[in-house]
Amino acid sequence: MLEQLKKALQINTRRRQLGALLFIDLDNFKTLNDTLGHDVGDVLLQQVAQRLVANVREADTVARLGGDEFVVILDDLDKHQLKAASQADAVGQKILTALNVPYQLAGREHRSSPSIGITLFGAQGEGVDDLLKQADLAMYQAKAAGRNTLRFFDVGMQSEVDHRVALESDLRDGLQGGEELLLHFQPIVRVDGRVTGAEALVRWQQPQRGLVMPEDFIPLAESTGLILPLGRWVLNTACEQLAVWGTRAETAQLTIAVNVSARELREPDFVAQVKRTLGQTGANPNRLRLELTESVLAHKVEDIIVKMAELKALGICFSLDDFGTGYSSLSYLKQLPLDLLKIDRSFVHDVLTDPNDAAIARTIIALGQTLGLSVVAEGVETEDQRTFLMNSGCFAYQGYLFGEPMSIDQFDVFMRTFG
Numbered sequence: 001m002l003e004q005l006k007k008a009l010q011i012n013t014r015r016r017q018l019g020a021l022l023f024i025d026l027d028n029f030k031t032l033n034d035t036l037g038h039d040v041g042d043v044l045l046q047q048v049a050q051r052l053v054a055n056v057r058e059a060d061t062v063a064r065l066g067g068d069e070f071v072v073i074l075d076d077l078d079k080h081q082l083k084a085a086s087q088a089d090a091v092g093q094k095i096l097t098a099l100n101v102p103y104q105l106a107g108r109e110h111r112s113s114p115s116i117g118i119t120l121f122g123a124q125g126e127g128v129d130d131l132l133k134q135a136d137l138a139m140y141q142a143k144a145a146g147r148n149t150l151r152f153f154d155v156g157m158q159s160e161v162d163h164r165v166a167l168e169s170d171l172r173d174g175l176q177g178g179e180e181l182l183l184h185f186q187p188i189v190r191v192d193g194r195v196t197g198a199e200a201l202v203r204w205q206q207p208q209r210g211l212v213m214p215e216d217f218i219p220l221a222e223s224t225g226l227i228l229p230l231g232r233w234v235l236n237t238a239c240e241q242l243a244v245w246g247t248r249a250e251t252a253q254l255t256i257a258v259n260v261s262a263r264e265l266r267e268p269d270f271v272a273q274v275k276r277t278l279g280q281t282g283a284n285p286n287r288l289r290l291e292l293t294e295s296v297l298a299h300k301v302e303d304i305i306v307k308m309a310e311l312k313a314l315g316i317c318f319s320l321d322d323f324g325t326g327y328s329s330l331s332y333l334k335q336l337p338l339d340l341l342k343i344d345r346s347f348v349h350d351v352l353t354d355p356n357d358a359a360i361a362r363t364i365i366a367l368g369q370t371l372g373l374s375v376v377a378e379g380v381e382t383e384d385q386r387t388f389l390m391n392s393g394c395f396a397y398q399g400y401l402f403g404e405p406m407s408i409d410q411f412d413v414f415m416r417t418f419g
């Protein structure tokens with residue numbers, strides 16, 4: 001494939017003719033492997049390969065890079081950028097359609113879809129590595145756009161890459177010593193109005209960028225491994241706060257929920273780290289909650305269950321965050337030693353206007369009741385939403401209706417007023 005690409009590049013650059021590189025990655029292939037086994041995964045790869053070959057011309061190249069990644073090289077497209085892009089787009093769309101036709105795997109019908117990244121070549125004398133990187137980046141854009149779609153690499157995308165690199169280097173600097181990190185607290189309120197605790201939410205106070213919200217840096221921290229020092233800082237800060245609260249009767253009952261990324265939980269010494277932090281800060285483990293998302297279920301669930309059990313033995317509780325947005329297997333849900341489900345704020349948001357969201361919220365509440373788990377609704381913004389949730393059997397809430405995430409000083413004031 002590399003040889004073919006090099007050759008195509010040389011010829012096209014000389015003839016001033018454009019070609020395209022398509023990077024194709026199957027969506028959720030891992031899930032198929034995990035659920036039906038690698039043999040079945042192999043059969044899908046073979047069928048995908050056949051469909052790719054059938055949907056390009058004889059002269060084009062189809063290759064498998066590895067795993068569930070395929071590459072298609074289209075070498076003689078139009079001389080004009082726009083025309084060439086629309087030709088490549090047409091082939092990409094054709095591939096999308098072809099790979100979306102149901103597959104027969106192990107006697108069952110299976111659906112699969114690809115995410116496709118496309119880059120044009122021949123205009124600027126790019127190198128093979130550049131092209132692969134560009135097509136790969138475009139493929140990630142397609143994933144980010146919701147999968148089962150295609151995206152082109154372009155200049156805008158390049159500047160996005162530069163932005164990420166700068167952000168990563170700033171984050172690395174900002175994590176040294178933790179001076180740029182802030183921990184905010186958002187109250188969690190019971191149906192009778194009592195504050196039972198808070199969720200700890202991290203913010204990044206960057207000198208030039210200002211206050212950066214987690215959605216803009218947690219994914220980057222996760223993909224670079226910076227989530228590990230960040231997570232340690234958050235856990236430590238939260239436990240210090242629990243220890244302070246433990247000394248006053250009015251606050252001694254409050255819990256703090258800390259978000260833990262799948263990446264952190266996978267660390268071999270995660271349990272030891274939590275123990276150490278509890279020991280050093282003197283926080284009461286019974287007041288600490290760890291919030292996991294369904295993404296922890298994507299890897300070695302057995303290991304995760306062992307770790308959770310060890311932490312539970314210390315008195316720590318577990319919540320499943322953003323419930324309903326991920327890829328939960330209900331049988332895992334039963335195995336995990338959970339205490340609480342959090343209804344994602346996207347469902348709460350439209351609970352009064354969208355009958356589907358209302359049904360999902362009610363179903364999660366019923367599921368919680370059946371499995372003996374408490375349920376907290378996130379993102380409660382209006383009294384009507386709260387009433388709906390209450391009437392559906394959900395008796396704990398978090399959201400702007402009660403309080404936004406706030407600094408610890410503000411939280412103290414809040415507690416004196418409403419606690």
Ligand code: C2E
Nearest residue numbers: 201202213214215234259260261379380381398399400405
């Ligand atoms: P999450 O754990 O689901 O946190 C709840 C998010 O909902 C917070 O966003 C909060 O500000 C927001 N929220 C709360 N009430 C309302 C409401 O009434 N309406 C609306 N529209 N939004 C509300 P935030 O603080 O931006 O955090 C976003 C996500 O970042 C969190 O989602 C969590 O997944 C992640 N995160 C935050 N802190 C940490 C951390 O220390 N470690 C890790 N691993 N992830 C964190």
Ligand code: MG
Nearest residue numbers: 199259291321
């Ligand atoms: Mg959370």
Ligand code: MG
Nearest residue numbers: 321322342378
């Ligand atoms: Mg959440």
